[in-house]
Amino acid sequence: FLDKDECSKDNGGCQHECINTVGSYVCQCRNGFVLHENKHDCKEAECEQKIHSPNGIITSPNWPDKYPSRKECTWEISATSGQRVKLTFNEFEIEQHQECAYDHLEVFDGESEKSPILGRLCGNKIPDPLIATGNKMFLRFISDASVQRKGFQATHSTECGGRLKAETKPKDLYSHAQFGDNNYPVQADCDWLLVAEHGHRVELMFQTFEVEEEADCGYDYVELFDGHDKTAVRLGRFCGSG
Incomplete structure (x- = not known):
């Protein structure tokens, strides 16, 4: 049985990328574009995106070609x-x-342009990585009427830890981004600071707990402190399942 490579002739009629499959083929568009209804051409993607995946690639419009004006x-x-x-x-x-x-x-x-700004970026030098203090980040790209360049390609990912505000309504906190799907990664070292309004206390309740067990919790563990950092009174070190 030999499978015909439909992509070998005229790129399968695909405007961007042609991917050969068993008995058929599919067209795929570069980042910043979506597949046209005819399943072969590509059109510019909407310029407002909401991203919920733990990691991925973000590009300026029309990447890797020059971004358009007035965008x-x-x-x-x-x-x-x-x-x-x-x-x-x-x-x-x-x-x-x-x-x-x-x-x-x-x-x-x-979550919006009303949040504190981490950076306003331009030029040719690759910026240093930017890390949000919480689980949301908002990007806005603006081009004027003249001078277009190649734009940017960036990777978004997650890092554990951060500052979380406790409120009357319970909130969830997860040990790692793929909780429920995969085990926590090796060599993890995560610090969370949980704060509450003045006059209120923070209550932490574990709904699920499964950390490598050892008599003195000398390997994997969770440590709790009654204060702003590790110099505060330690409430306990925990491991095992429960």
Whole structure:
């Protein structure tokens, strides 16, 4: 049995990428594009994206070609509660200006442009990674009427830890981004600071607990402190299942 490679001739009629499958083929679009209704052509994706996956790639519109003029695109990234969103730039080329007044990418520490800003970026130098204090990050890319560049490609991922505000309504906190699907990773070292309004106390209740068991919890463990850091009174060190 030999499977015909439909992609070998004229790229299968696909505008971007052709992927051969058993007995058939499918067309696939580059990042920033979605497949047209005709299943062969590609069209520019919507410029407002909500992302809930623990990791992935974000690109400027029309990547890897030059981004269009007069464009405003936003990305709202949400991670598992108890995790922080991290943004790492792989490629970066946006119109240069000392104050990034023209084309630029803004990154915010929260769910919207009203959140504290982590950076306003432009130029050709790859920026340092940006990490949110919580499980949400908001990006906004703006281009003006003149001068287009290649744009950017970035990887979004998660890091454990961060600052969480306790409220009257219970909130969830997960040990790792893929809780429920995979075990926690090796060599993890996560710090969470749980804070409450003045005059209130923080209550922590474990709904699920399964950590490597050892008599003195000398291997994997969870430690709780009654204060802002590890110098505060220790409430306990826990491991095992329960």
